[in-house]
Amino acid sequence: MHAVEMKGIVKRFADLVASDHVDFNLEKGEIHALLGENGAGKTTLMRILYGLYTADEGQIIINEKPVVIHSPKDAIKNGIGMVTQHFTLVPTLTVAENMVLGETAGITLNLPALEKKVAEASEKFGIPVKPQALIKHLSVGERQRVEILKALYHDANVLILDEPTAVLVPQEVDMLFEALTRLQKSGLSVIFISHHLNEVMQICQKVTVLRDGKLAGTVNVADTNLKELANMMVGRENFGVKRQGQRERGNLELKIENICASDKKGLPALKDVSLDVHQGEILGLAGVSGNGQTELSAVLCGMHKITSGKIFAGDVDLSHATTSDVCAAGVGRIPEDRHANMVGELSVAENLILDQMNNFVKNGIMDYAKIQKNAEELIKSFNIKASAGDRVRTLSGGNMQKVMLARTLSQNPRIVIASQPTRGLDVGATDYVRTVLLEQRDRGAAVLLLSEDLEEIMALSDRIAVIYGGRIMGILPAHEATAEKLGLMMAGSAA
Amino acid sequence: MKKFTIERAPAPVWMRTLLPIIAIPVTFLITSIIILLDGANPFTAYYNFLIAPLASKSSAIEVLVKSTPLLLTGAAVAFAFKGGYWNIGAEGQLYAGAISAAFVGTILVDVPPIIGIPAMIIGGFVGGLIWALPSAILKVKLGVDEVVTTLLMNSIVLNVTSFLLNGPWRNPVSMWPQSPEIQPGTMFPQLLPRTRLHFGIILAVLVILITWFVINRTSFGLKMRAIGLSKEGARFAGIKVNKTMLTVALISGGIAGLAGAGEVAGIHFHLIDAISDGLGYSGIIIATLGGLNPFGVGLAALFIGLIDTGAQTVSRVMGVPVYLGDVVQSTLLLVTLSLFVLQNYRIRRVK
Structure with a gap:
């Protein structure tokens, strides 16, 4: 019954x-x-x-x-x-x-x-x-x-x-x-x-x-x-956007060595995490939500402190960096929660320069003509459906994400941290974001992609790491990674 | 059965700028009840509140005199609120500025105004800044709620003032609890003969213009606005939240201190216990009514100055207590805040 x-x-x-x-x-x-x-x-x-x-x-x-x-x-x-x-x-x-x-x-x-x-x-x-x-x-x-x-x-x-x-x-x-x-x-x-x-x-x-x-x-x-x-x-869906084969990867760009960090409640969230990301590759980090991805992304963005370990962007030690150090080191960040990490009540134009204000200031006074021009150019090149004066809060999720991408990627970062970049986006915007990430890889940036979407990880990544319970369960080259293998690792079995 | 639901639907932007104006008639409707209870006619009362003070030149100028400190406390509070720092301590910072200005004004013997007046301005600003400092440091270092600490600092400075006036600063000639007269060279000049209108209003207007410029045209302004709107978003973009917030808090305190200096140098020429009587708290109302925009603050300060002047007229002509002015002000704040919340919703009927 x-x-x-x-x-x-x-x-x-x-x-x-x-x-x-x-x-x-x-x-x-x-x-x-x-x-x-x-x-x-x-x-x-x-x-x-x-x-x-x-x-x-x-x-x-x-x-x-x-x-x-x-x-x-x-x-x-x-x-x-x-x-x-x-x-x-x-x-x-x-x-x-x-x-x-x-x-x-x-x-x-x-x-x-x-x-x-x-x-x-x-x-x-x-x-x-x-x-x-x-x-x-x-x-x-x-x-x-x-x-x-x-x-x-x-x-x-x-x-x-x-x-x-x-x-x-x-x-x-x-x-x-x-x-x-x-x-x-x-x-x-x-x-x-x-x-x-x-x-x-x-x-x-x-x-x-x-x-x-x-x-x-x-x-x-x-x-x-x-x-x-x-x-x-x-599931078994086919995506429009896919990485074109393996590429020769370049020098080591982002080095994460044995980092540990606690979550907001003070419980250990990252346990001895080590990852290397090279120029011209996408390293995908798969995992079920709540296994430390949020903390890892926050740490790499300069928003969260580590309790031990080291992080290097090239030669720059970012182990205890603030957000402004991270920006200065050429790390582009696409955060998990785009609402919280932009200022929704400010305009698109203002948000687009918020992390690079110094380029738009003369003697402490904002150059609003330059800010406007910058906004118009980025709106065009990133195909953002909004005008420069609109408040970011009023934009759709896809357009908001495009603002974030435009701000980050227009500065040609050498490292890109992309955390759940397509979460909540429709198909068109999803494809767009994925294309842009692949472009970054082809340009030679070192891309770390954190995603709960296994299809996305498999479509884009050159290598795939899996995180479970705050630990890296293993790293597989893309051609060896199958949904079954990854699924088992995501459920806590070692590779 | 018909049911109603309340759903979130923010009103358009133009509506928001209208809210303080809608708030005024609503406030008068509500406060009419109190006036009626007191046996007076609300229409006559509001005539005396709003129209009568503007009818004669001398009382119209008095409105400007009353508005002078309000422009400054309003600007001080709006500046802090805009930067996400909830400074409730403009009252105390005003007192600290007044104490500091009274001190500067008495020690600068025989100085020309060209030195005396800037010294008073700096004295007032520094006094307010110093009084804002402990709360600001507690906020950025330990995360102590500034609403509580700035409010508590207000009570402390009142007692400090009382101590000074009844102790070391008691006027040696009259034995009144008021400080010695400040030096002539440190007094703010009168703008119109036989009125109390003084240089302070020019200072206040300058401060309004400068705060507008800082907030809207400088990189510091963009940083503080970003922090005021979203601390996390600002921090993510690499803005140093604590440092910026500390600066905002201190500048806000300094501006409130200027209001105290103006009252000492332009009105009383010495420090008295009742130098403010709530000007700092009115600053909160003015900042809110003005939508935290310095120009809006300018208009709101003039309006509150009008109500303050009108309250005395109403009291004199109709025999109702002068506190009616405070009731109107407070009601206006509550109505405006309620409208700010309510504009985010609409009521819809569901079948």
């Missing part, structure tokens, strides 16, 4: 179809993985089920009855609970207080009785929590247990976990899996959103794979293997 059926779910965000006629069936008492790359539509689909989004088309059936879910409140009423990547607990309140937040009737709160109830629930579901503990004193894993218990406390019989292991250390992952297996035996159905193949194989019975907002297939874990799942996940 189906606990949840979702039929023909469509969700559009402006031009983007985030969910394209997706069907999803969840059996009672199974742990069902929702697998896919970033932006494949996993979270969108589950947000629809939990009432955070409303579907444009399609039907949701729970326990054989069609239901309408407009808000999380409706979802909870229908026995659905969701634990998101970002916890929704109030740090200064206790576990017990968080459990009933927004549910209390009347003006008094019988805290001891409440704590007793929470303790009972904790025992009943086998999820150890301390009702009196303040959330802010709990570890991430404990907070997640509180979130799960909170869902169960509200009588959830379907539990959605959005990448629950992303924030956990390995021991906590084991504890989570034990708890889930136990809960499953007592009849709970779980939807497990992930892009980690190993985990899916370990704990789930069924897998639904999404790709580009579409259903790629649903299979039993028992009948499949890592290779097949990896293939379903990345």
Whole structure:
């Protein structure tokens, strides 16, 4: 019997179809993985089920009855609970207080009785929590247990976990899996959103794979293997833009030696990463999101500090460089988050000179005629659909990326760090960005391409490195790299 | 059943420039309630607020006198806000500038104005700058919220002023809590005979012009605007965020200090406890109303100067408390800020 059926779910965000006629069936008492790359539509689909989004088309059936879910409140009423990547607990309140937040009737709160109830629930579901503990004193894993218990406390019989292991250390992952297996035996159905193949194989019975907002297939874990799942996940599309064969590479240009760095929470994100990029080659760095790419890109852009190791651009030591040192060393940067790394409220013309202001200043006064001319030339040569005075914020993602490319590449950098350069772009803009990156390589620049899009990595790179858990799993020449090999490395197996 | 949704849809740019003007009638509508509660006729009140001060030449000039420090505190706050530094301490920096100017003015015995006046300007600027320094350093070195520290610095300087006036600086002749008279050579010249209009307004207009130029035409201005709009974006582009922000904070403090120097050198000729009475806080309102644009600040300062003058007229003619002026100012700020937020949304009916 189906606990949840979702039929023909469509969700559009402006031009983007985030969910394209997706069907999803969840059996009672199974742990069902929702697998896919970033932006494949996993979270969108589950947000629809939990009432955070409303579907444009399609039907949701729970326990054989069609239901309408407009808000999380409706979802909870229908026995659905969701634990998101970002916890929704109030740090200064206790576990017990968080459990009933927004549910209390009347003006008094019988805290001891409440704590007793929470303790009972904790025992009943086998999820150890301390009702009196303040959330802010709990570890991430404990907070997640509180979130799960909170869902169960509200009588959830379907539990959605959005990448629950992303924030956990390995021991906590084991504890989570034990708890889930136990809960499953007592009849709970779980939807497990992930892009980690190993985990899916370990704990789930069924897998639904999404790709580009579409259903790629649903299979039993028992009948499949890592290779097949990896293939379903990345698909088999042919791209218009492709590297023309191997090229003779030049001198060593970017040298990364044994660098380590922490993420924003202070946990190790890069562990002993070493990479060499030569003139006239593209080194692709493949990996599932959240395995250290963001930190590596930030480090190379001068936005993040390393804890140990060395970085050289030619002879220049950039190990502890600021952003202005990095610019001065001739490192062109195309960052992962173009919104955050441009100034959206400034004009296109101003953004185009923001990292090379000195070329447009006379005695401290801006030469706005020159700035305007520069903007007009770059708008033309990079085919940006905007005028010089437009605020960058008003541009489409593709045009915004072109502004970033124009600013960076017009300075003829000897090294290019391109991080997720085509994320969120349409096909035309994607092809354009890829063409431009290949031009940089042919011009003799050393290009490091960080991308979660395996097809992109394979189409453009001369050599491919894979990062997993902050470590480089191996480096393959392009002709030896297959989707299967890379997929396995991305899931944590060494080459 | 019909439902309404609120969705994000920013209003066009021309609408944004109109917002402060829309805010004025809304403010008057709201404050009418208070005037009615006080038993007065709102229409007469607003006539006295807005029209009466401009009807006679002497009170129209008084509007300019009142606007002089407001132009400076408004410019000071707008400059800081534009650079992403939330300086709430213009009030304290004004006091520090006034103390420093009063000191300079008393020690420069028998100097000609050509030396005395620049010395007062520099004294005021440096005084304000010094008072802005601790908060600015705490902000860039330790990330301490400048909103809190600049505000706290305001209370400190009030007590310092009180100490000086009741202690070492108490006027030896009159024993009043006011500093000794500044030297004639350090007084700002009067612009019109038999009025209080003084050189300070020329200084204020110059400062407005200079801040506009710095913000919009120099590389420093582009850097500070970039930081004010997106610290990360600015840092990514290689801009030294902390250094720029520190400079912005100190210049802002200096400009606020000029307002204090102007009040000492052009109006009172000595330091008194009540030299400001909220001019620095009004600067926040003016900067916001003026959309952080120095020219907008100029207009807003004149408008607030008008309300300040009008409040006295209203009080005198109609017997309502003079604090009504403060109520109108504060309401205007809240209405303007609300409109700035609301313009990002529209309400749509869904079926």
